[in-house]
Amino acid sequence: MTNSIKRHIPNTVTCLNLFSGCIACFMAFQARYELALTFIILSAVFDFFDGMLARVLHAFSPIGKDLDSLADDISFGAAPSFVVFSLFKEMHYPGSMEWLAPYLPYAAFLISVFSALRLAKFNNDTRQTSSFIGLPVPANALFWGALTVGAHDFLISPACNPFYLLVVVLLFSWLLVSEIPMFSLKFKNLSWKDNKVSFIFLIVCIPLLIFLGISGFSAVIVWYIILSLFTRKNK
Numbered sequence: 001m002t003n004s005i006k007r008h009i010p011n012t013v014t015c016l017n018l019f020s021g022c023i024a025c026f027m028a029f030q031a032r033y034e035l036a037l038t039f040i041i042l043s044a045v046f047d048f049f050d051g052m053l054a055r056v057l058h059a060f061s062p063i064g065k066d067l068d069s070l071a072d073d074i075s076f077g078a079a080p081s082f083v084v085f086s087l088f089k090e091m092h093y094p095g096s097m098e099w100l101a102p103y104l105p106y107a108a109f110l111i112s113v114f115s116a117l118r119l120a121k122f123n124n125d126t127r128q129t130s131s132f133i134g135l136p137v138p139a140n141a142l143f144w145g146a147l148t149v150g151a152h153d154f155l156i157s158p159a160c161n162p163f164y165l166l167v168v169v170l171l172f173s174w175l176l177v178s179e180i181p182m183f184s185l186k187f188k189n190l191s192w193k194d195n196k197v198s199f200i201f202l203i204v205c206i207p208l209l210i211f212l213g214i215s216g217f218s219a220v221i222v223w224y225i226i227l228s229l230f231t232r233k234n235k
Helices: 002-029 033-057 064-090 095-100 104-123 137-150 162-177 196-212 215-231
Strands: none
Touching: 002 033, 002 064, 033 064, 033 137, 064 104, 064 137, 064 162, 095 162, 104 137, 104 162, 137 162, 137 215, 196 215
16 A cells, blocks of 8 residues: 555656646736746746655656656746747837737747657657756746746836847757757765866856846856856767
């Protein structure tokens, strides 16, 4: 009986990730960005613990990996897509772009498409055991959620052209499936020599979060990408 319960714990946590992600989608569609970001972060917490619990409890199941990918594409693919979709709908369109206003928001769903491709690629890529190839989907979701909440007033002002947002959508969609090696924050020990990149990353994150507030989380993701580019090893 105990083993039967233990076997289902990781998948239950994965389902909580999915449940939280669905709520994030609903909140994003209503342009309640703070709540959408909150539930995206909650999904990330569940996503962290489901894998850890599976390893600790030795409770691996045939459906675990597939269920995890499905949940992640909702929480970190669909949810940020809805965030950006609602943001596009709110943005100021200059006269020359007014005809695009009904159509451009749908470009946000490229985030969902490329997140699904990223997750399928991750599941079948043996190179990504200790680091990542391409931008992880939780990082991408956190970028969009934090950017929208922290810089909302600027993003919907006449100073921000919707074309700029489209460019960022295309760039981050490409980063999801790119072949750029990106480091992992997994610590095997606390040695500076073995974890120099991770320590440098965390040290710079502190002032970004202090001075930029919620937007700082988006800056942290950009810093993560930049540091990965500078420290990547040629393969």
